[in-house]
Amino acid sequence: MNRFYAKSFAALLAVLLFFTFVSRAADSFLVTCVTVEKPSAKKIEHIVAADGTVEKNMEFPVLTEAGCVVRTVYVQEGEWVGEGQLLADVLTDRLAEQTEALREEIAVLKLQRDAAEKNARLSEETRDRQLARAKADYERAAAEAERAVKEAEEAKAAAEQAIGAFSAGHADGGAADGQEEALAGLWQAYFEKQKACETAARDGEKNVEAARRALEDAEAGVQEEHTAEISRISIAQKERELAGYEALLAADGKITAPQAGTVTAVYLQTGQNTPDTAAFAMAKADGGVRITADIPAADAAYIDGGDAVEVEKDGKVYEGFTVTGIAQAADGMVHVTVTGEAGPEAFRIGDGARITVRKQSGLYGTTVPRSAVYTEQGKNYVYVIEERETVLGRQFFTRKAEVFVLEKNSEYAALKEGSLGVDERVVATAERYIQAGDRVRLETP
Secondary structure (H helix, E strand, O other), X not given: OHHHHHHHHHHHHXXXXXXXXXXHHHHHHHOEEEEEEOOEEEXXXXXXXXXXXXXXXXXXXXXXXXXXXXXXXXXXXXXEEOOOOEEEXXXXXXXXXXXXXXXXXXXXXXXXXXXXXXXXXXXXXXHHHHHHHHHHHHHHHHHHHHHHHHHHHXXXXXXXXXXXXXXXXXXXXXXXXXXXXXXXXXXXXXXXXXXXXXXXXXXXXXXXXXXXXXXXXXXXXXXOOOHHHHHHHHHHHHHHHHHHHHHHHHOOOEEEXXXXXXXXXXXXXXXXXXXXXXXXXXXXOOOOEEEXXXXXXXXXXXXXXXXXXXXXXXXXXXXXXXXXXXXXXXXXXXXEEEEEOXXXXXXXXXXXXXXXXXEEEEEEXXXXXXXXXXXXXXXXXXXXXXXXXXXXXXXXXXXXXXXXXXXXXXXXXXXXXXXXXXXXXXXXXXXXXXXXXXEEEEOOX
């Protein structure tokens, strides 16, 4: 009998143990497993990276004499050249002909200048004589007009005195035969003298006015003569051009790089004349490196002018670059330009390079993993763990807590102070979808 009870008790223990294992197995399948983290103080770092292209920076022109026939072009766009390296050359026999023709042209210009200077001197002397004669004629006309008027007025005054004297000599006597006729004759002479005064004044004014106009015409005819000065300027220009031709001829027609750099443009073509603009364009070797990239606007919002930039090329990271340009591009992209100092052996125009900007915020007192933050209807919340006593013992349940996100990156989110307690256990990850009030089990390390 005792053996029977012992076997029954052992069977009961086995059943209880079996159901315990089954219960635990079911719990592991039915109860969501989560990981938790407590809020901590952190700085939020934003990393913005993009692939860019090395572009030309600080260009300068390479000049040569215009009108020379290009014989050979030795470089192409994008090629690195050292100081003094041969870029192109021109036909020297044609250059020698052009140089000699330019010398002859200068000689002709000098003869024209000398003739113009001589003619200018003769013209000036002629104009001076004409002006002096016009002035003398004017002065003479004015003097003659004044003398004629004066003589006419004196004659008129004499006639007036004669009438006065005749009238005074016959004031007491009666009118004798012939006296009236004599007096009438005196008055007739007076009126003639008066008319002569008016005529002299009128003629004098006319003659003076004609002389004055002739003087004005002579003065207006004195114009500045610039032919000789223009010739001198042309000669100076041609002599500078000749000096360039002679220097190019002395260099055997070779066009070389004035300093080291990258050829960014070639404007010469074999068999064609050199242009009157640049023959080549180059980027300075010591002008630094310029890289541009298009970045989505959402990421570019974390970039500011002057930010430090890391540049990676061919597995090597270069520092010393900064953001120097931010411009809106198409399709929601932002065109970012970074520049920095680097050797020409590392960066060539057209090369690809990856730029990285790291921006770190100030210290936030409350941060949680970004995976812990959920969004619903425009509001953010997290799940925190609460421990409760149940018939099965102490178990863990979720509670929804609304939070205000200040800033976030791909890993962490900074929350407004007071959103969570420092000892709150926040659900960082969950193996399944969870809701408020769900029973969960904590993943043990």
